[in-house]
Each structure stands twice: as structure tokens, then as C-alpha cells.
Amino acid sequence: MAQDRDGDPGGTMNGIEVLFRKYARIWIWSIIFGLDTTLSLTFSTQSFARYNLQVSLILAVPLLASAAALVVSWFALSQFLTRSLLPLLKESAVEDETDHVIEDEIRLAIVSDAAKARDLRLRLLNLAVEYAIVAIILRVVGFGLEAIFGSLGKF
Secondary structure (H helix, E strand, C coil), X not given: CCECCCCCECCCCCHHHHHHHHXXXXXXHHHHHHHHHHHHHHHHHCCCCCCCHHHHHHHHHHHHHHHHHHHHHHHHHHHHHHHHXXXXXXXXXXXXHHHHHHHHHHHHXXXXXXXXXXXXXXXXXXXXXXXHHHHHHHHHHHHHHHHHHHHHCCC
């Protein structure tokens, strides 16, 4: 059964649906990229100098765990960019149909089934979202702990 570039059996997708899929991927990636960037900037405001060593270590645990989750999210976003968005944008820029055929053959040689490629892209995007959410939760926990220790004032 023939499939178009987006894995649609029979190639029945119209131009608007294809365009929507392309820009929806870019839009979602951009939102997660902005979220990860914002979370990364929150690390620059963190200082434990006013606390003793024990409290600083307690506060550092959610901070380091959040940073690790953010690194995983950045990695998944970069993989989604290289495996999904850049080839998608490259296809948009290429006009010659023979180039598309060659690119499709190479892509199918690497990933034998278009459904597997689509699943991989979705898993990468889901991984980025999940770890960004984990990073947010850990940052909130860290800010909460800092507020608690700050309000007690004797640490």
C-alpha cells in the first residue's frame, strides 16, 4: 500500500492537512523549547548562601533533580528537531520531486515503516514534555522548601 510522506495510507491528505501537521509540530516544539528555556533561566536566580550547609544540601536536591530532568527534556527536543523538524523544513524548501523520492527511500531504509518513525517522533516529544513537567514540579518543590526555610529564619 502506498503512503505519502506523512505516512497517510493512499496519500489522501489534502494540502491544508499537510500544512497544518507541519506547522503544528513546529508550534508545539517552540512552546516546549520556550518552557525549557524559561526553566533554565530560573537556575540563575538560585542562591543558598544565606542558609547553613544542611539546609543548602536539602534545597540542592530538588534543584539538581530539576536540572537533570531539564537536560533530558533538552535532549529529547534536540532529537525531535533533528529527526522530525529539520527534515520537514528541508522537504518544504526542495521543489524537485526526484529529490523527495531519494529522501523518502533513504528515510525508509533507516526506518522501515513510516508508523515507526511517527511513533519515535511522538515518543521524543512526549519525553520532552514529561521531563519538562517533572522539572517544573521539582522547581516548585524547591521554591516551596526555600520559602519554608526562609520563613523559619533560623537556618
